[in-house]
Amino acid sequence: MKTGDNVLISPEVTHKDDWIWGTVIDVEDNSFVGTVISAETPSGEIFFDKAYMFKPAV
Numbered sequence: 645m646k647t648g649d650n651v652l653i654s655p656e657v658t659h660k661d662d663w664i665w666g667t668v669i670d671v672e673d674n675s676f677v678g679t680v681i682s683a684e685t686p687s688g689e690i691f692f693d694k695a696y697m698f699k700p701a702v
Contacts (some may be wrong), residue, residue, distance in 0.1 A: 645671060650701040651683050657693045665701055666691065 645668055652663040659693065666683035669690070674680045682692040 645681060645693065645698065645700070649670060651686070651698040652701050653683055653691050653701075654693075654697040657676070657691045657697045658689075663699075668698075 646658060647668050647670065649668045651666055651668055653666050655662060656665075658696055660680055665683055666685045668681055670682035670686050670692075672680040672682070679695040680692055681698045682690060682694050684690045
């Protein structure tokens with residue numbers, strides 16, 4: 645994933661009922677946990693977590 649990609653964000657990250665749509669705003673290579681993705685939703689909320697908590701939106 646790269647900045648600008650559309651993704652679905654896991655409910656485990658957002659604490660919402662279903663996967664929600666967002667746009668990747670940052671990709672960090674963290675030496676402790678691996679790749680960390682930050683994504684912003686259309687409503688302006690920003691979520692970040694390990695890469696496996698995000699999946700590409702089609």
